Amino acid sequence: MDVLVGILNYLLFFSITAGVYAVLALGLNVQWGYTGLFNIGVAGFYAVGAYTSALVSGPPPGALDWRVFGGWGLPFPMGFAAAGVVAALVALLIGWITIRLKEDYLAIATIGIAEVLRLIIKNEAWLTNGVWGLKNIPSPWFQPVQSGVTAFLAARPQLPGWLVSLLKGAYSWVYLGLLAAVILALYFLVERALRSPWGRVLRAIREDEVAAAAQGKNVAAFKLQAFVLGSAIMGLAGSLYAHYARYLSVEKFEPLYGTFIVWVMLVAGGAGNNKGAILGAFLIWGLWAGTDFLTGYLPLSDVRASALRVVLIGVLLVGILLVRPRGILGEEKFVSRLFKG
Amino acid sequence: MLAIEGVSKRFGGLWAVRDCSLTVEQGTITGLIGPNGAGKTTLFHIITGFYRPDRGRITFRGEDVTGQSPFRLFHKGLYRTFQIPRAFPEMTVLENLMLVPGNQCGELLWNPIFCPRRVRKEERLLLRRAQEVLEFVGLAPLAGALAGTLSGGQKKLLELARALMAQPKLVLLDEPGAGVNPTLMNKLAARIRQLAQGFGVTVFLIEHDMDLVMNLCDPVIVMSEGRVLTQGAPAQVRTDPRVIEAYLGGQYAVA
Ligand SMILES: Nc1ncnc2c1ncn2[C@@H]1O[C@H](COP(=O)(O)OP(=O)(O)OP(=O)(O)O)[C@@H](O)[C@H]1O
Ligand SMILES: [Mg+2]
Numbered sequence: 001m002d003v004l005v006g007i008l009n010y011l012l013f014f015s016i017t018a019g020v021y022a023v024l025a026l027g028l029n030v031q032w033g034y035t036g037l038f039n040i041g042v043a044g045f046y047a048v049g050a051y052t053s054a055l056v057s058g059p060p061p062g063a064l065d066w067r068v069f070g071g072w073g074l075p076f077p078m079g080f081a082a083a084g085v086v087a088a089l090v091a092l093l094i095g096w097i098t099i100r101l102k103e104d105y106l107a108i109a110t111i112g113i114a115e116v117l118r119l120i121i122k123n124e125a126w127l128t129n130g131v132w133g134l135k136n137i138p139s140p141w142f143q144p145v146q147s148g149v150t151a152f153l154a155a156r157p158q159l160p161g162w163l164v165s166l167l168k169g170a171y172s173w174v175y176l177g178l179l180a181a182v183i184l185a186l187y188f189l190v191e192r193a194l195r196s197p198w199g200r201v202l203r204a205i206r207e208d209e210v211a212a213a214a215q216g217k218n219v220a221a222f223k224l225q226a227f228v229l230g231s232a233i234m235g236l237a238g239s240l241y242a243h244y245a246r247y248l249s250v251e252k253f254e255p256l257y258g259t260f261i262v263w264v265m266l267v268a269g270g271a272g273n274n275k276g277a278i279l280g281a282f283l284i285w286g287l288w289a290g291t292d293f294l295t296g297y298l299p300l301s302d303v304r305a306s307a308l309r310v311v312l313i314g315v316l317l318v319g320i321l322l323v324r325p326r327g328i329l330g331e332e333k334f335v336s337r338l339f340k341g
Numbered sequence: 342m343l344a345i346e347g348v349s350k351r352f353g354g355l356w357a358v359r360d361c362s363l364t365v366e367q368g369t370i371t372g373l374i375g376p377n378g379a380g381k382t383t384l385f386h387i388i389t390g391f392y393r394p395d396r397g398r399i400t401f402r403g404e405d406v407t408g409q410s411p412f413r414l415f416h417k418g419l420y421r422t423f424q425i426p427r428a429f430p431e432m433t434v435l436e437n438l439m440l441v442p443g444n445q446c447g448e449l450l451w452n453p454i455f456c457p458r459r460v461r462k463e464e465r466l467l468l469r470r471a472q473e474v475l476e477f478v479g480l481a482p483l484a485g486a487l488a489g490t491l492s493g494g495q496k497k498l499l500e501l502a503r504a505l506m507a508q509p510k511l512v513l514l515d516e517p518g519a520g521v522n523p524t525l526m527n528k529l530a531a532r533i534r535q536l537a538q539g540f541g542v543t544v545f546l547i548e549h550d551m552d553l554v555m556n557l558c559d560p561v562i563v564m565s566e567g568r569v570l571t572q573g574a575p576a577q578v579r580t581d582p583r584v585i586e587a588y589l590g591g592q593y594a595v596a
Binding site (some may be wrong): 033189192193194195197198199200203204206207208210211212213214215216217218219261285331333334335336338339 | 389391410411412415416418420421422423427428429431432433435436437440441443445448449450452453454457460461463464465467485487503507569
């Protein structure tokens with residue numbers, strides 16, 4: 001029984017992480033899947049969201065902290081919203097400068113900003129607590145859930161051990177529910193926005209910018225909208241991560257975990273398909289976790305093992321694309337679904 | 342309707358268009374002919390804002406539009422098709438057309454989210470119009486096909502169909518007949534004439550098919566080496582010795 005509880009708790013933790021990635025993949029799908037915007041700095045917007053939310057909703061600096069700013073302790077929904085807004089503002093700034101230029105500039109700018117943000121997180125301790133990381137970020141409704149469980153268990157001392165340990169982890173179920181609700185809401189929002197004349201213009205821009213301009217579309221304006229919307233969603237993912245992990249440090253926003261894997265997820269699941277983005281997140285995160293077990297059996301140093309995992313995931317991606325070149329789900333033939341029925 | 346004054350465009354050492362002046366009068370089907378490399382397509386690119394001229398001025402409906410961006414010119418009623426078709430390959434033929442009309446309420450991000458009913462209504466109208474246009478150019482059976490799967494000639498027809506969706510005041514057609522099956526040519530000519538006379542669209546078209554030009558266009562403008570060589574009624578242009586000379590050695594005989 002204890003083993004089963006252990007597996008269940010692992011699955012829970014796994015699903016929450018994959019769910020956060022699903023949100024990131026949805027954001028990238030707006031940018032790359034629909035509009036063809038090459039954002040290789042996903043980690044940057046993710047980090048902006050995470051730190052914004054932590055500063056808005058987290059506790060004020062403690063005696064041992066280096067930071068002197070933020071920690072206003074506002075309710076989670078405000079931190080969550082702020083994460084989206086600040087990520088959107090950063091995207092607006094970058095997009096405003098680069099989106100009119102050739103497409104390579106956006107790619108360079110996004111990777112550049114992600115790197116700059118990483119360095120800020122590491123070095124600007126007054127804001128981010130630097131390498132010590134931000135601690136004690138509150139999880140929404142953690143106290144009520146936890147005290148409820150404690151009271152419940154105190155009243156029933158005769159419960160079997162496995163049930164007690166299951167109930168002690170009850171908060172994760174609550175958080176998974178919250179996350180699922182957010183993913184569902186975002187899915188419907190994004191699906192509604194994209195499967196429309198607006199999304200049709202985005203796809204046209206992805207296909208041929210010059211021809212889209214000849215059809216009277218303000219290419220730069222549409223690209224900017226898609227870039228900002230996608231980045232805002234990535235910011236929300238950051239908030240969802242921060243309030244579950246409760247601790248933020250710079251390693252979580254390295255390009256490998258913050259950008260590379262998200263790309264693999266979207267491309268494997270099916271760029272241009274929102275269901276594909278979510279499916280890809282769960283599938284690839286599962287495979288990624290699998291490679292951890294696999295390399296664990298090999299006599300390798302950590303650095304080598306993690307390099308091998310990247311290779312393995314790359315091979316898997318190639319395998320998926322060989323069988324299904326457009327990803328597992330691929331995109332729908334008709335963009336807009338508003339003219340049918 | 343359209344006036345071009347002293348327009349020049351240079352690529353490296355080559356003047357693709359050189360001190361070119363011409364006008365297109367409202368209600369006409371004006372032809373633009375000339376040997377390969379005469380600068381016709383380049384001139385179209387300049388008129389529609391895809392290239393900025395090195396010199397000269399373009400006036401459209403009395404307004405100086407030199408150097409304006411293509412999407413702005415679209416909304417002023419100026420539409421162009423491409424010599425090498427530029428359909429959106431991963432979109433259906435139907436949506437290639439539904440995309441075109443300007444100022445769709447569904448193109449504003451919040452409308453599909455907050456007022457889907459309004460967008461839906463607009464989409465149904467667009468659908469009907471697109472279906473009519475597809476009938477008109479004979480592509481109706483391919484409505485649901487991805488545009489990338491069309492043949493070369495079908496893609497040219499799709500270009501024309503998009504022009505019909507745009508409902509411009511002036512349309513620039515870059516070789517609408519190239520690659521189109523000869524038996525379809527007569528139909529194509531009839532379609533273009535209908536566009537001009539039935540829908541009141543002024544047409545300015547480049548074409549190498551002399552039959553099409555001679556029985557459709559009046560006046561005909563002849564370009565050679567980036568300059569306007571002459572202009573006049575088709576019968577007059579056809580017999581102009583300078584025109585014959587410009588084409589000599591080229592692959593097109595002026596019949
Ligand atoms: N982007 C470009 N860069 C360099 N040279 C160009 C470019 N576009 C056109 N040219 C050159 O300008 C000249 C005119 O080209 P253009 O395409 O306007 O000819 P055209 O009259 O349309 O010919 P065709 O009948 O073959 O379509 C050609 O010599 C061509 O090589
Ligand atoms: Mg040409």
